[in-house]
Amino acid sequence: MTKHHIQTTLNGDEIDVLVEPAQSLLDVLRDELHMTGTKEGCATGDCGACSVTIDGNLVCSCLVLGVEVGGRNIETIEGMANGDQLHPLQDKFIEHVALQCGICTPGLLIAAKHLLEENPDPTEEEVRYGLAGNLCRCTGYQKVVEAVLDAAQVMQK
Amino acid sequence: MQNLRYEAPETLADATALLAAEDGMARVLAGGTDVIVQMHSDLIEPDLIVDVKNIPELTEIAKEGGAYRFGAAVSGKTLMLHEDFNKTWPGVMDGVRLIGSLQIRGRASVGGNLCNASPAADSVPPMIAAGAVASVIGPNGARDIPVEDIVTGPGQTCLDKSEIVVSFLLPERPPRSGDAYLRFTPRTEMDIAVVGAGVNLTLDDDGACTAARVALAAVAPTPLLVAEAADALIGTKVDETALEALAAAASAACNPIDDKRGTVEYRIKVAGVLARRAAAIALERAGKNQ
Amino acid sequence: MGMKPSPYATKIPYEEKDNKVVGGRPNPADRSDAIDKVTGRARYAADYNLPGQLIGKVLRSPHAHAIVKSIDTSEAEKLPGVKAVVTRDDFPDMEVEHAASGELMVNFRDVTRNMMAREKALYDGHPVAAVAALSESIAKEAMKLIKVDYEVLPHVIDVRDAMKDDAPLLHEELFTKGAGIEPDPSKKSNIATRMESKLGDIEEGFKQADFIVEHESNTKAAHQGYIEPQASVANFTEGGTIEVYTGTQGHHVFRAQIAKLLKMDISKIKVVPAELGGGFGGKNNVYLEPLAAQLSRKANRPVKMVMTRDEVFRATGPTSGTNCKVRMGCTRDGRITAAQAELNYQAGAFPGSSLPLASITVFTRYDLENVLVVGHDVVCNRPKVAAYRAPGAPMIAFAVETAIDDLARQCGMDPIDFRLKNAAKQGTQxxxxxxxxxxxxxxxxxxxxxxxxxxxxxxxxQGRGIASGFWFTIGNDTSATINISEDGTASLIFGTVDVTGGMRSAFAMIVAEELGIPFEKVRTQVGDTSALGFNFMTAGSRGTAAGSMAVVKATRDAIHRACEIAARKWEVETDQVVWENGHARPASANVGDFEPLSLAQLCKEATWFGGTIAGHAEINVAMGGPGFGTHLVDVDVDRQTGLVKVLRYSIFQDAGKAVYPAFIEGQFQGGAVQGIGMALNEEYIYSDKGTMENPGFLDYRVPVASDVPMINTHIVEVPNPDHPYGVRGIGEVPIIPPLAAISNAIHDAVGVRLLDHPMSPPKVLKAIDEAAPAQAAE
Structure with missing residues (x-):
């Protein structure tokens, strides 16, 4: 199988990687680049655990081919904190106990960050609909919603 | 998929040539939210993927006189961010907004939603109701096809294997027009329509309905344009009697199956309920669109 | 349960005291797992990669029921890049031998057949071969080259169908056994077991009743729905040892099972429990581990296996689908006089459903004199059921708590008052x-x-519904070791897998409380199987309750050691030293006038006075401290579509003592939302061929964030008398009441009684339409 040489930007770093045409971006991230923070829950776009942004657009990385992302700007959970400064959403997720097993957490954080970038002061309902693409089986969502609403307040200051 | 090739042509001619030259299975890739799922679930094993997102005609949104033309590969998210389009075609956007999740809409396109040829596609009924026409190109030239004629059966379209849907043309809106789409799903998001109903109507100065189109999803092997349902509205003030007749006509048009998402009985009944509710929303929107 | 309580099991009496750390909210930044989880550092099983690893895939039966006549792997083995193929021939057959695996029992004869079909494929998704290759795509190509010759047999999916005399039989050697039944070799059956338990005289109880209510409920199988698919990496060495990195709720139990299935010494195997991406009972069973280990042995390379979501649904988990019949009677003034139930539970392809547990919970919220509970454990062509959060209880509570509601209505009583009148209390038999x-x-x-x-x-x-639930707290083998570092900070290693992310913090709080040092000076982690003595699974709500008993005991052991060092320094007896506020002090003025010594100071002296300060515990914790909860729910019903929307939800549950209250709230909320999902939409759907129709999150509809409201939580604290901090198990109760509570709320809203699960829109609409003429007539 012919591999494609992809040059792209991942969390601010310019990287090179060889990818098979059928490989999803998720598989490229996890298997080729060893960025295992992005999780696979279904590989069919139904759970959101693999959420990343490409040029600021929120997507499921399982539904993107690696060959499509040349020259793009990809952000994953590994790039969310600024050095040793956690993003306010990361802080609030911990503070509100918005994570239990944690497998959905990276995807939820990426989706929540994207949500607050588009809507800095969402209502509870907007947060719930904004995160409806991310399944969480542990929390029942309440503490996640509370954490996002609280982070929105902090980030607006 | 050991021998899968990936191509991302920049012109329509190159894209159709690639498709025409492929002896094995070729798939057009727009948002990929159906094609990639099918690939990774081993439902299809394509030999060639033609990514059409680098072709300008497939990714633009533009006004042509009073009409709107948008590329078949424009993502749902891009459409959602286009303020005037949202104002002009709120019912089409009702459908677009219901495709998958935010993540899915970040990639999924109306062209893909149509060409996947599922009877339950959410953007298709409001596009049919809107009177949208697809511009199709192939090695032998271009043709225009009304959206309701594209899907011929579950997973099947009238397109030749080397043809591509390039864009959609939505006609200019007369004043006092409104459209709406509602679907029924057990969950609020991330679901597939059990039933969907799109209604597009235009009123005259007295509030009488002068034109209407009604389309249904997930109640037959293909999305349905239901003329009898539209007839129930035309010439009326979309009052209780008309809505009652609309619901009855919508239910009567259904030819559904029992499956994991719903029963025949349920789909027939709820098709009427949704058509009626969608008409009420379309009516309200038309009233505001002076 | 299968185990008698041991007289040697550990209980520690409740100690009433003011806690400084326990019950509070520690600095969240010191939650030891949380930073890793929000930054993507946490390592789940699929995140482990070993040098030179191969990728393993499983070939599964497409048939619900078929004789596996032959398997030809020769073409697959020849494919370049394929390094090993295993089938039934690569695993020794097992004798009948039962063992506890979480809350359910397993039989090794069946475990080996479930991980790899032998004589027959018994469900859609049943493994028939596994391949290890250089890449996933090669492994998939290889699977296409394996020729399996099946003889397809008639299948049976529904529990009631499977109980019929003329049902297709799954197992030639299965005869019903159980209460009052001698296995009759002439009567082959899919009913593996009949259970019976009773109290008083049921006939007499019904004679005393003024009102009698009968409910028959049917529930579909529901999956645990953990977001992390099963994954394992196994490394079998030429020296005959194995390391396995896997997602499990009990690594010691998995180690023992791998040893048994591969006929190895337990001590040759090390199982490292990865961070667990959700289990809810579904990760109490080995699936991939023995396959990966055997592939690794054959290929002489590490093998990594990760399930797809489709495989997770088709071949792991789910809970039992059920048919339950309940008959209850009460007097005019609301006293229950008789309670009778029949529980028919699907076990899946092999015997061993949650029936034994479910039959314990049936009426155990009420103080009753006359009870009869009969149950059947029934095999059918579905994946072998696994525990799912209070296994078996939500389904029977669905029938019982709705019957309670109807009895209350017949008496003209408020449903809470009716329950209060009959509520179980201390001493209830x-x-x-x-x-x-x-x-x-x-x-x-x-x-x-x-x-x-x-x-x-x-x-x-709109309507309001109420329902209650009961679940026990199991004990079992539990180990912990605490090492006090040279600077006086503490490192706790424990063996109970932290399935919620809360145990590490809760245990750190308890250690801090016991030692009298700040929470942030305690680091806690789950030890692998080489670090500690045998530790039972995280199951039966035992995680924090039983785990913390070992933690307390280990910490007190370390404190004893610290006091011994102080005594030696002061040249007094150890029992003349007490531990208070993080310091060793003389027990009284008579002992002498010594400056109290902190843990850090004692650590500096430890070498001279005998060695490092540490403590450990390997105990069998006694079962006890059951939990009870009551849920209130308000729903809105769309009469035209049958859609049920949950408007408001409140939970009231006894936690005994909440060590980390925010986590308890999270458990309540998460359990309730699983219950809401099960109540309204989640179900296994089968085709007429016996294949699963909805093996994905698109059509197996777990709730999304916009489906549910905020959920109020109220933690009741009635201490568990046999636990030093009063802790009860809390994780399972919250999933029990929602089915019944929602059915009761729908009834309150639109006057129809739903007993057919899930209460999905088509069923609700049908019930409304069928009741409409009668309601109109009233």
Whole structure:
């Protein structure tokens, strides 16, 4: 199988990687680049655990081919904190106990960050609909919603 | 998929040539939210993927006189961010907004939603109701096809294997027009329509309905344009009697199956309920669109 | 359960005291797992990669029921890049031998057949071969080259169908056994077991009744729905040892099972429990581990296996689908006189459903004199059921708690008052065995009655429902080791897998409390199988309750050691030294006038006075401290579509003592939302060929964030008398009441009684339409 040489930007770093045409971006991230923070829950776009942004657009990385992302700007959970400064959403997720097993957490954080970038002061309902693409089986969502609403307040200051 | 090739042509001619030259299975890739799922679930094993997102005609949104033309590969998210389009075609956007999740809409396109040829596609009924026409190109030239004629059966379209849907043309809106789409799903998001109903109507100065189109999803092997349902509205003030007749006509048009998402009985009944509710929303929107 | 209580099991009496750390909210930044989880650092099983690893895939039966006549792997083995193929021929057959695996029992004869079909494929998705290759795509190509010759047999999916005399039989050697039944070799059956338990005289009880209600409920199988698919990496070395990195709720139990299935010494195997991406009982069973280990042995390379979501649905988990019949009677003034139930539970392809547990919970919220509970454990062509959060209880509670509601209505009583009138309390005799000890059920009802939720107004087509649940707290083998570092900080290693992310913090709080040092000076982690003695699974709500008993004991052992060092320094006896506020002090003025010594100071002296300060515990914790909860739910019903929307939800549950209250709230909320999902939409759907139709999150509809409202939580604290901090198990109770509570709310809203699960829109609409003529006539 012919591999494609992809040059792209991942969390601010310019990287090179060889990818098979059928490989999803998720598989490229996890298997080729060893960025295992992005999780696979279904590989069919139904759970959101693999959420990343490409040029600021929120997507499921399982539904993107690696060959499509040349020259793009990809952000994953590994790039969310600024050095040793956690993003306010990361802080609030911990503070509100918005994570239990944690497998959905990276995807939820990426989706929540994207949500607050588009809507800095969402209502509870907007947060719930904004995160409806991310399944969480542990929390029942309440503490996640509370954490996002609280982070929105902090980030607006 | 050991021998899968990936191509991302920049012109329509190159894209159709690639498709025409492929002896094995070729798939057009727009948002990929159906094609990639099918690939990774081993439902299809394509030999060639033609990514059409680098072709300008497939990714633009533009006004042509009073009409709107948008590329078949424009993502749902891009459409959602286009303020005037949202104002002009709120019912089409009702459908677009219901495709998958935010993540899915970040990639999924109306062209893909149509060409996947599922009877339950959410953007298709409001596009049919809107009177949208697809511009199709192939090695032998271009043709225009009304959206309701594209899907011929579950997973099947009238397109030749080397043809591509390039864009959609939505006609200019007369004043006092409104459209709406509602679907029924057990969950609020991330679901597939059990039933969907799109209604597009235009009123005259007295509030009488002068034109209407009604389309249904997930109640037959293909999305349905239901003329009898539209007839129930035309010439009326979309009052209780008309809505009652609309619901009855919508239910009567259904030819559904029992499956994991719903029963025949349920789909027939709820098709009427949704058509009626969608008409009420379309009516309200038309009233505001002076 | 299968185990008698041991007289040697550990209980530590409740100690009433003011806690400084326990019950509070520690600095979240010191939650040891949380930073890793929000930054993507946490390593789940699929995140492990070993040098030179191969990728393993499983070939599964497409048939619900078929004789596996032959398997030809020769073409697959020849494919370049394929390094090993295994089938049934690569695993030794097992004798009948039972063992506990979480809350359910397993039989090794069946475990080996479930991980790899032998004589027959018994469900859609049953493994028939596994391949290890250089890449996933090569492994998939290889699977296409494996020729399996099946003889397809008639199948049976539904529990009632499987119980019929003319049903297709799954197992030639299965004869019904159980209460009052001698296995009859002439009567092959899919009914593996009949159970019976009783109290008083059921006929006499019904004679005393003024009102009698009968409910028959049917529930579909539901999956645990953990977001992390099963994954394992196994490394079999030429020296005959194995390391396995896997997602498990009990790594010691998995180690023992791998050893048994591969006929190895237990000590040759090390199982490292990865961070667990959700289990809810579904990760109590080995699936991939023995396959990966055997592939690794054959290929002489590490093998990594990760399930797809489709495989997870088709071949792991789910809970039992059920048919339950309940008959209850009460007097005009609301006293229950008789309670009878028949529980018919699917076990899946092999015997061993949650029936034994479910039959314990049936009526165990009420103080009853006359009870009869009969149950059947029934095999059918589905994946072998696994535990799912209070295994078996939500389904029977669905029938019982709705019957309670109807009895209350017949008496003209408020459903809470009716429950209060009949509520179990300390001393209530259960129908299955011992009387109940100190419990907090009534307190949950009183809290519900007094809650603001009761005053929220309801609109048209809206209704309110209530239901209660009971679950026990199991004990079992539990190990912990605490090492006090040279600077006086503490490192705790424990063996109970932290399935919630809360145990590490809760245990750190308890260690801090016991030692009298700040929370942030304690680091806790789950030890692998080489670090500690045998530790039972995280199951039966035992995680924090049983785990913390070992933690307390280990920490007190270390404190004893610290006091010994102080005594040696002061040249007094160890029992003349006490531990207070993080310091060793003389027990009284008579001992002498010594400056108290902190843990850090004692650590500096430790070498001279005998060695490092550490403590450990390997105990069998006694079972006890059951939990009770009551839920209130308001729903809105769309009469035209049958859609049920949950408007408001409140939970009142006895936690005994909440060590880390925010986590308890999270458990309540998460369990309830699983229950809401199960109540309204989640179900296994089968085709007429016996294949699963919805093996994905698109059509197996777990709730999304916009489906549910905020969920109020009220923690009741009636201490568990046999735990030093009063802790009860809390994780499972919250999934029990939602089915019944929602059915009761729908009834309140639109006057129809739903007993057919899930209460999905088509069923609700049908019930409304069928009732419409009668309702119109009223």
């Amino acid at each position: 259960t129908h299955f065995g011992p009387p109940l000890g100190q419990i907090g059920y009534m307190e949950t009802l009183e809290a519900a009655k007094a809650s603001p939720h009761m005053n929220e107004p309801l609109g048209p087509n």
